[in-house]
Amino acid sequence: MPKKFVSHSHKDNQLVVPFVEDLRNAGLEVWVDLEQIDHDDFIKRMNQGLAVSDWVVLVQTPHSLPARSTAVEMEINAALAKKLRGALRDVIPFIMAPCDANEVPDIWQALHHYDAVRDGYARALTGLLRALGVTSGPRTISPVLAALLPGAGQAVPTPAPPRPQPAPPPLTLPPEKLPPRLAQLGFTGQVRAVQGRPVELLLPPVCAVEAGPFWMGSQNDPQAWDNEPWHQVTTGAYAIGKYPVTVAEYACAVRAGKVAEPPKPTWNNVTWADQLKLLDHPVVNVSWLEAQKYVEWLAGMTGEPWRLPTEAEWEKAARWDAARQVSWIYPWGDDFDAQRANTDNRVKTTTPVGTYAAEGDASPYGCHDMAGNVWEWTSSIYDASAYQPDNKRENNSDKTSVRVLRGGSWSSYSRVARAAIRDRGSVGSYLNNCGFRLVRGVGAGSH
Numbered sequence: 001m002p003k004k005f006v007s008h009s010h011k012d013n014q015l016v017v018p019f020v021e022d023l024r025n026a027g028l029e030v031w032v033d034l035e036q037i038d039h040d041d042f043i044k045r046m047n048q049g050l051a052v053s054d055w056v057v058l059v060q061t062p063h064s065l066p067a068r069s070t071a072v073e074m075e076i077n078a079a080l081a082k083k084l085r086g087a088l089r090d091v092i093p094f095i096m097a098p099c100d101a102n103e104v105p106d107i108w109q110a111l112h113h114y115d116a117v118r119d120g121y122a123r124a125l126t127g128l129l130r131a132l133g134v135t136s137g138p139r140t141i142s143p144v145l146a147a148l149l150p151g152a153g154q155a156v157p158t159p160a161p162p163r164p165q166p167a168p169p170p171l172t173l174p175p176e177k178l179p180p181r182l183a184q185l186g187f188t189g190q191v192r193a194v195q196g197r198p199v200e201l202l203l204p205p206v207c208a209v210e211a212g213p214f215w216m217g218s219q220n221d222p223q224a225w226d227n228e229p230w231h232q233v234t235t236g237a238y239a240i241g242k243y244p245v246t247v248a249e250y251a252c253a254v255r256a257g258k259v260a261e262p263p264k265p266t267w268n269n270v271t272w273a274d275q276l277k278l279l280d281h282p283v284v285n286v287s288w289l290e291a292q293k294y295v296e297w298l299a300g301m302t303g304e305p306w307r308l309p310t311e312a313e314w315e316k317a318a319r320w321d322a323a324r325q326v327s328w329i330y331p332w333g334d335d336f337d338a339q340r341a342n343t344d345n346r347v348k349t350t351t352p353v354g355t356y357a358a359e360g361d362a363s364p365y366g367c368h369d370m371a372g373n374v375w376e377w378t379s380s381i382y383d384a385s386a387y388q389p390d391n392k393r394e395n396n397s398d399k400t401s402v403r404v405l406r407g408g409s410w411s412s413y414s415r416v417a418r419a420a421i422r423d424r425g426s427v428g429s430y431l432n433n434c435g436f437r438l439v440r441g442v443g444a445g446s447h
Contacts, residue, residue: 002054003031004132007075009063010034015096016059018142019125023057025140026129043305046075050082050303054089055132058108061097066105066195070300077192078303080107094128096121096149106196120151173200179279182248185354192301199256201301202249204438206239207317207366214320215327216312216387216420223329223415227384227422233312238441240309240317243353243368244376245436248279250286250294258297259290268432280352282374282435288403288427291377291436292396298438308379309439310394311404311422312387318363318370318407319419329418331363331370336414343372343417347410350374350433363419371417374435375405375425382424402426409433 004023008016013034023030031049050056056079058064058072066073082088093113101109112131116124122141129138173189177200183189186205191198213234218224253259254272261272262285270285286294291308299306309317319328328334330341338344340361342351354368363370370376381393381401395401402424408417411433416423425434 001029003029003049003052005049005053005056005075005079006030006032006059007056007064007072007079008032008059009061009069009072011063012059012061012096015061015145015148018145019059019094019096022125022138022140022142022145023129026134026136026138028129028132028134042071043074043299043303046078046303047305050075050078050088056088056091057128057132058091058093060093060095060099060104060108060113062099062103063097065099065103067103073194074300074303076108077194077301081192081303092128092131094124096145105193107193116145116149116151118151121145121149123151124149173202177251177279178202178248181352182246182280186242187246187248194256194301199252199301201252201256201298202246203302204245204249205242206438206440207242208239209235209237209313209317209365210322211235211237212322214316214322216315218329218418218420221329221418221420223418224420225422228420229386231386233316233387233389235310235313235316236441238309238313238439240313240365240367240440241438242366243437244282244374245291245294245438246279246353247275247281247283250283251276251279253294253297256297259293262286262290263430265430265432270432278350278352281350282353282369284350284374284432284435285430286377286435287430288377288425289399294436295438304440306438306440308377308436310387310389311378311380311406312389313439313441314370314376314378314406314437315419317365317367321364323364327419328364329420331367331419332360336417338414341372341414341417342369342410343408343412343414345411350410370407370419372408372412373410374407374433375409375412375423375431376407377425377434377436378404378406380404382422399427405434 020030020032031053064072079091095115095117114124114128126137178189188203190201213232216233217230218228219230254261264271295307318331339359340356357368362368382404405423405425
């Protein structure tokens, strides 16, 4: 039996607990999370709840409005996205405290709702249950909530017609924000409503990586550094960006005010204005801290578990050939080919993502630009010893520890563009040869 997902602010738990009890006593299966959890676990739990639910009930109070609860905003955005895909019946606001209309997003106001403040808790609850398919009405009515929200009467309300829907935003982005070349490569533009305002985002094409073990590090490679021990690591299944994050993608978050414009450090001459002229290039001058802000924003906007890859996930996607059970030195094989990578300072800057695809730069999983072009941030804390995810290397709440960089860059020697290479950088550093790549998957997923 599908569940009813109750979205609420944890500051309203005293209202939500008896409300959920009344829903369950009426015979409904309810999914509700009454605990405060960190961001990564929150995304995982939210997606688990939405996956088993056919309705979302929004407990609307001042605490749950987007200005005060990012978590509720993320849940409702994810629910509305599921509704658009036909995977969810609807979202129903259940108003349990007066709210400033100016703070309620237009898209929430357009949803059919039940108002326990105006109509009383018992009357609003009865209407909500009918909307959820319980025609017999409530079996219990919390005396605490009935006393707190007496309303003007106890008659069952006649459902009001839905408010007029705001004009739908454009389904994709114009060419000046989503260049035709990126669209041809599989990037898709979307517009989401946030607090009644359209917010643009770009989603990259991804490559699926199956769960299972692979060999990480270097074996019998004279080019190897001493921090590349050969060992086996097992990952969970995940999807990784086919290309590094582009300027066009990052610009969406800049326009939304969720990340800062990449600065022009004193040691390089690349300005944000320069980058905006190269929308299909990898974004650079982005610190690990800003990259982390970007993935958290994208995860919140889409309701999908976007994040940075662990270094094990990055390396597996870059070199592991599951069919042959081989870890190649470079994404395409063991021999370097200058025609397949932007390295050795030949171009002296970044190249558009996918430039070397026709020359065969793809990894066995189909990822491009994993040798050279830009160094890529991972989520992993640097340690020279063999990577093991259970020794506290995956801790996004740590905002100071040095993080692992992978893949080499346009300015790197070919030796440094090997898939096993492990470099590191300060979380606050901005470099004109450093960007990042996305992963979509729950948790670090390696052991």
